[in-house]
Amino acid sequence: MVTIENLTFAFKKNPPLFNQLNLKLEKGNTYGLFGLNGAGKTTLLNLISGMLFPDSGECLIHEAPARERLPKVLSDLFILPEQFELPKMDALKYIDIQAPFYPGFDFETISLILTEFQIDTGKNLTELSYGQRKKFMIAFALASNASLLLLDEPTNGLDIPSKSQFRKIMAAADLDNRCVVISTHQVRDLNTLIDRVTLLHSGTIIFDQTLKSISDKLSFIKLKTDETRSSLYSEDTLGGQFAICLKDPADEETLIDLELLFNGVIQQPEPFNRVFQNGGVL
Amino acid sequence: MNFNENRPIYLQIIDFFCDQIMTKEWQTGDRIPSVREIAVQMEVNPNTAIRAFHDLQEEGVLYNQRGVGYFVEEKAFEIVKEKKRREFINNKLPHIFKDMDQLDFTIDDFKIAYQKNSSGQ
Incomplete structure (x- = not known):
């Protein structure tokens, strides 16, 4: 699904963060993307989703370069950043506006997950706590039915029961035809959900099994x-x-x-x- | 769900299934929870849960009816009991013997303790 070939990337004037990085991501897998602080986990997800461009090398999603941001690629990809801003409107309005971008969007799934997470869909998203907003976005991500799901530290900010709910929701989601990448340093929260360990260190993938x-x-x-x-x-x-x-x-x-x-x-x-x-x- | 000791999750799921069969909670022909239900309950990736189902299917404890679910085989109880016996002899007994030696706990002490326990029940 994702093929990263000889990718090199640097933030302006800095030494390269990634140097000749290679990685293949296949559907049916849930990848745990691990790395030290500053290893570039978030940057890698941003390169895969086309928000950043490689200096050299290529990141292909179904053979289309991510940097071209083709609608057919973006409608089948969902990235949940660790930090995000939500507009001042309630959950239902947000779903109304955003769901049409994802042809496979499943309204039943999102209402089930929002109920499980006990999200007040009548409140403005801006009035929800960080954890509540995060849970709303996790629900949206899963309901999007995008076949490539990039989750950056999804359990950060979740309280203890919510972490357990998150694991249950992920376990119940039909991921056979999807590729999920979960970047995290919270190993203990997520170790039961992943089936592949991908380790990012010193600019390359040093381990992927x-x-x-x-x-x-x-x-x-x-x-x-x-x-x-x-x-x-x-x-x-x-x-x-x-x-x-x-x-x-x-x-x-x-x-x-x-x-x-x-x-x-x-x-x-x-x-x-x-x-x-x-x-x-x- | 809490994971104990140093056992892989799929083996812990197998242990749970075997317990259900040994206590007759699950009997021949019973339909057992689905892979998804077990995965959600244990909060694990369904691929992990499915390994437990496959292993027990291969051992003749469960059978799969395509599209319907997993069921307990006719000989499940006997097979699980034999498997548990082997595990007890190979894994647990050596530890018990080691403790007995260290504590000077003789076979006779053991017999007395066993009888006390049985009569107490």
């Missing part, structure tokens, strides 16, 4: 002080280490610790990528 292949190839275990087992990465904890090891065929599958994986790959991506290139051998 499905959760299935990660749990097939790696074990996330706590090693006690007296246990010796070679690991790709480990962090000290009380009475031992949290470690990422090559999965032994005898190991039962373990729960992926995304924070540990993130820290490990950021520190040294090569050993991790070798594991996935050579079918699980260091």
Whole structure:
């Protein structure tokens, strides 16, 4: 669905933020786009949605360059920025005006989600709290039925019950024919929703694997002080280490610790990528 | 939904299904919740939930009626019981034995504790 080829991009006068970045996004997947603060997660989403233009290289959406902002591309793409302004009108009026831009817009879905989120559709959007506005836009994004959904930190600003509602709504949404990219550093909020981990660091994608292949190839275990087992990465904890090891065929599958994986790959991506290139051998 | 321990979510879903079958909450021929219902309840990506259904289908615990849903197989109880027995012997017993050794808790102590527990019920 999205093909990014040798993309280079810099903000004026700054050194390039992205250097020869390559990435393919396919439908049927929910990508977790992770990166340190300032890694360029938001900028990448803005390049995919055509709001920024690459200096060189290309970002193609169904073979059309994103920078051309073709109506057929934009009507099938929805980006939910982390910060946004909404006009002074109520939710229903907003839907009335904006929905026609999305041919597949599903009015039933949005009313279901707004009810679930308990959004007052009679109030002016400007009078809603940040979290309420965010939830309104999440509802709109899902109801748009756009096949490419870019969500920038969607759970930022949501209260605790709303985060759970968000996960339920995402789990219930029919995403088989859609490609969802969720950029976040809130690993714990979203780790159950994504099925692919995409890591942005130092200007490129340093890691991009499905959760299935990660749990097939790696074990996330706590090693006690007296246990010796070679690991790709480990962090000290009380009475031992949290470690990422090559999965032994005898190991039962373990729960992926995304924070540990993130820290490990950021520190040294090569050993991790070798594991996935050579079918699980260091 | 809270996720416990260090088990992948799809295995936790399998554990839940097996418990439902062992407690006879779900019996042969019963229709079980859909992939979507389980995904929403657990707040997980439906692809994760579907793995649990597929695995149990392969093991002969569930069967799928296209367009209708998933149902409990005739031999589900026996298969799950055998599977749970194996898990108990391979995964849980070694820990129990280790604790028994460390605490000087003998087989006889174990027998007495077991009998006390059974008569108490």
